[in-house]
Amino acid sequence: DQQVKQNSPSLSVQEGRISILNCDYTNSMFDYFLWYKKYPAEGPTFLISISSIKDKNEDGRFTVFLNKSAKHLSLHIVPSQPGDSAVYFCAARPGANNLFFGTGTRLTVIP
Amino acid sequence: DAGVIQSPRHEVTEMGQEVTLRCKPISGHNSLFWYRQTMMRGLELLIYFNNNVPIDDSGMPEDRFSAKMPNASFSTLKIQPSEPRDSAVYFCASSFGYGNQPQHFGDGTRLSIL
Numbered sequence: 520d521q522q523v524k525q526n527s528p529s530l531s532v533q534e535g536r537i538s539i540l541n542c543d544y545t546n547s548m549f550d551y552f553l554w555y556k557k558y559p560a561e562g563p564t565f566l567i568s569i570s571s572i573k574d575k576n577e578d579g580r581f582t583v584f585l586n587k588s589a590k591h592l593s594l595h596i597v598p599s600q601p602g603d604s605a606v607y608f609c610a611a612r613p614g615a616n617n618l619f620f621g622t623g624t625r626l627t628v629i630p
Numbered sequence: 631d632a633g634v635i636q637s638p639r640h641e642v643t644e645m646g647q648e649v650t651l652r653c654k655p656i657s658g659h660n661s662l663f664w665y666r667q668t669m670m671r672g673l674e675l676l677i678y679f680n681n682n683v684p685i686d687d688s689g690m691p692e693d694r695f696s697a698k699m700p701n702a703s704f705s706t707l708k709i710q711p712s713e714p715r716d717s718a719v720y721f722c723a724s725s726f727g728y729g730n731q732p733q734h735f736g737d738g739t740r741l742s743i744l
Contacts, residue, residue, distance in 0.1 A: 521671075525672075532633075534639075544736070549697045553732060555735075560737065560738075561737050561738075562723070562735030562736050562737045562738055563673070563720055563721070564734075565732035565734070568732065579729070608672070608673060610673075613643055617663065617675050617678050618663075618667075618671035618675065618733065619675075620672050622670075622671065622672035623672055623673075625654060627670070
C-alpha cells in the first residue's frame with residue numbers, strides 16, 4: 520500500500536524549459552517531505568526538503584511546492600539542464616520516524 | 631568526507647545460499663537504515679537502527695532476513711536462505727538523529743539470486 524505515489528514513471532523535457540515532477544501522498548500525518556535524485560549505479564542523494572508548515576521552498580534552480588489540502592507536492596526545476604537527467608524520488612516522514620518513498624520518476628532532459 | 635560505504639557492490643549467488651551485505655555509516659551518524667529497491671515498489675524500508683538498537687523491523691520481509699548493528703560503524707543485512715525473489719538493489723543510509731535530517735545513502739548492493 521503505497522502512501523507516497525509518483526504516478527508518472529517518466530518525463531522528458533527540453534533543455535532550458537521547466538521540469539515539473541509530481542508526488543501525491545495519503546497519510547495526513549506526514550509533516551516533512553524530501554526529494555532525492557538518483558543517477559544509475561549510485562545511491563539517492565538528497566536534493567531539497569520542505570516542512571509542512573511551509574508551502575514553498577526554493578534552492579537555486581529547484582523549488583518544491585506543498586499543497587497540504589490536496590496532499591500533493593511538486594518539484595520544479597528551471598531551467599532544466601542535461602545533467603538533471605536522473606530518477607527523482609519523493610519521500611515523506613510522519614514526525615520523527617522513517618521515510619516513505621515513492622517509486623520514482625525518470626527525468627530526461629533533451630539537449 | 632567518506633560517505634556511506636556498502637559492500638559488495640554486486641553479488642550473484644545461487645538460491646539457498648547465505649548472503650551477507652555490509653554497511654559502514656558516516657562517522658558521527660547515529661541512525662542507520664536498510665532499504666530494498668524494486669521496480670514495482672520503489673524504495674522500501676526494511677529496518678532501521680538508532681544508536682545501534684533496532685527501532686523498527688516491520689519492513690523485513692520474513693524470517694530469512696536479519697540485520698545487526700554490533701557497533702556504531704558497522705551493520706550487516708543477512709539473507710538465509712536466499713531466494714530468486716530477493717533479487718534487488720539493497721541500500722544502506724545513515725543520518726544524524728531523527729527529525730528533519732536527510733538520510734545519506736550508499737551506492738547500494740545489486741543482488742542477483744539465480
